[in-house]
Amino acid sequence: xxxGSEGKRTLVDAWQDVQKRLAEQQPSxxxxxxxxxxxxxxxxxxAREVASILALPxxxxxxxxxxxxxxxxxxxxxxxxxxxxRHGMVLRAALHLDAAxxxxxxxxxxxxxxxxxxxxTNIVGPEFFxxxxxxxxxxxxxxxxxxxxxxxxxxxxxxxxxxxxxxxxEIYHHHxxxxxxxxxxxKPSLNTAAGLVSxxxxxxxxxxGERAMKDYWxxxxxxxxxxxxxxxxxxxxxxxLLDLIIQGKTTWRAHRQxxxxxxxxxxxxxxxxxxxxxxxxxxxxxxQLLPDVPANKFNPPFFTxxxxxxxxxxxxxxxxxxxPK
Numbered sequence: 510x511x512x513g514s515e516g517k518r519t520l521v522d523a524w525q526d527v528q529k530r531l532a533e534q535q536p537s538x539x540x541x542x543x544x545x546x547x548x549x550x551x552x553x554x555x556a557r558e559v560a561s562i563l564a565l566p567x568x569x570x571x572x573x574x575x576x577x578x579x580x581x582x583x584x585x586x587x588x589x590x591x592x593x594x595r596h597g598m599v600l601r602a603a604l605h606l607d608a609a610x611x612x613x614x615x616x617x618x619x620x621x622x623x624x625x626x627x628x629x630t631n632i633v634g635p636e637f638f639x640x641x642x643x644x645x646x647x648x649x650x651x652x653x654x655x656x657x658x659x660x661x662x663x664x665x666x667x668x669x670x671x672x673x674x675x676x677x678x679e680i681y682h683h684h685x686x687x688x689x690x691x692x693x694x695x696k697p698s699l700n701t702a703a704g705l706v707s708x709x710x711x712x713x714x715x716x717x718g719e720r721a722m723k724d725y726w727x728x729x730x731x732x733x734x735x736x737x738x739x740x741x742x743x744x745x746x747x748x749x750l751l752d753l754i755i756q757g758k759t760t761w762r763a764h765r766q767x768x769x770x771x772x773x774x775x776x777x778x779x780x781x782x783x784x785x786x787x788x789x790x791x792x793x794x795x796x797q798l799l800p801d802v803p804a805n806k807f808n809p810p811f812f813t814x815x816x817x818x819x820x821x822x823x824x825x826x827x828x829x830x831x832x833p834k
Contacts, residue, residue, distance in 0.1 A: 540569040547644040554594050556584050557798045564800035570636040572605040578761035582754045586668035588732040599654040609633050661757035668755045671736045674729035676706045678737040682809035685785050694824040698787040701823050709816050734795045738774035741807050773805030780804050
């Protein structure tokens with residue numbers, strides 16, 4: 510064996526020995542299935558598996574849940590955009606790695622090389638690099654990804670449709686809570702709700718027509734239960750979780766405590782609203798996506814008396830104008 514090859518083999522063996530010792534001292538906190546990160550979050554974003562990991566209590570390995578949460582939120586806002594979840598996950602991974610590297614430099618008087626070795630063996634750990642960083646493309650992927658400002662702008666622009674889909678879900682929710690006699694009002698349906706959205710708008714905004722509203726629903730329905738339930742959770746100063754998702758300003762570390770309620774409310778929407786509509790496929794597919802958490806009931810949005818009466822009139826089968834109060 511050549512001297513160079515022998516030296517290389519010795520170095521590799523030494524490094525593997527270090528990794529083995531570190532694994533014994535710092536057991537893996539990995540959560541989820543045995544599938545690789547790239548298989549369920551990168552090559553094809555599997556929202557069901559990602560949600561199941563986020564629903565697990567406790568922490569996983571370095572930045573794992575932070576990165577998944579970023580991708581999941583982008584998927585909720587734009588379920589048909591395959592690139593935005595990737596951009597979000599790359600950005601979150603880069604931010605966490607940068608923070609760790611800064612910590613390492615500060616700890617060793619600005620000597621980056623020592624700091625890098627330290628964080629890779631004591632803070633970041635091998636799983637982040639083996640599961641996330643290298644499989645998604647490493648530094649080149651980070652360099653080619655959107656900036657934080659660019660990502661937020663793209664997210665806001667691409668997520669307009671989910672806002673309209675949420676308005677339809679609000680009408681559905683009101684219907685199942687207040688217009689129960691099916692002989693009189695039937696079941697909530699997209700054909701009726703899509704045309705109601707603009708009629709219920711009190712601000713005078715120029716909203717899409719019925720045909721466009723149906724298209725927005727079709728594009729966003731796979732995540733609408735999660736989007737609608739996120740809108741019902743107020744985080745601060747009248748900002749909902751959905752607002753923060755669309756603004757790209759929610760993080761796992763800041764808002765992980767809201768995830769159980771979020772998933773529980775989404776299950777309630779799927780079970781008690783979407784599955785009671787004329788079209789039940791959306792509710793059934795949503796239930797397959799969500800983790801097995803208890804349904805968490807919440808009230809439908811407030812509608813003025815005029816708005817509520819308008820909804821009732823549109824759904825009323827016999828079209829009586831003067832209904833008894």
